[in-house]
Amino acid sequence: MADETPEKTTTKDPAPAGPSPAASTAPTAPDVLTTAPGYQVRRLYQAYLAVWSRHVGQTLTGPQFAVLTTVRAHPGRDQSSLASAVALDTSTMADLARRLENRGLLERRTTASDGRRKLLHLTPEGERALREAEGRARALDDRLLARHAPGGRERLLHELTSLADEWERLGTDF
Template identity: 45%
Template sequence: MGDAPGFVIRKLYQSYTAAWSRMVDTGLTGPQFAVLAVLDEHDGSDQASVGSAAALDASTMVDVARRLERRSLIVRTRSPIDARRKVVQITALGEAELARSRECITPLDKALFAHAPRRKEEIMAELNALSVRWAELAAELDAAES
């Protein structure tokens, strides 16, 4: 089983989620944090672009945005250019929550890479390269089915 990519990825994700919930514990999920972090860099972007940058599919982004909006961490408004799009902005409360979470993430990162702290950049580069390649493969397979 340890040589099946899906199995290893599932184990990594489950372990990461458990560590996140114990060490970050600010009330934000990983996807919620990702959305706030994207907005911190690109405030006022449309919801679809934020979701794409946060690696969330459209339906997940809608759900995450609703939850963040209910907590007053973001505000969504209709785009003045295209009424079908929603513009998303982080609130002062959202910025404060993001800052609190970031303080907790540093110890989490240290714990996650404690086995090889000098290789963190190399490991992350490889994971990112795999992510890009596997997304390309999925797109290629989708195109072949069409």
């Protein structure tokens, strides 16, 4: 007669209760990132995009708002010079202006002397969309700067502008 030993059954160890120690703490950015100014600027910009989208961007994105605001301040100026004024490269500006034109918010007129040169003008619908977004944009600015006293806001904006100007110059030096 054959040996009749019962088969061994293997059981898996039960899963530990609760999350694993590694899963219980979210990873954090290493110091090499958190001490880098570009990393912090990108974080600020990502956060700004998120709050803009929630509080202002039902009609216009931040870049669209900037373009329409600048066109209103300088109607009939060429697309390239306006791109520089709002810190966009010319190809991004061309695409953005085309999309605004397709939505009926902006009119691009070709000059008689140079068929490639586009002069930008707000349409009545563009003016309406801009007016609608302006109040929400100003309220967002106030909320973003709420922890700073008026003098502190001025200093902060001056410092941010100074950094942006300096970093733009650095970008052309390399």
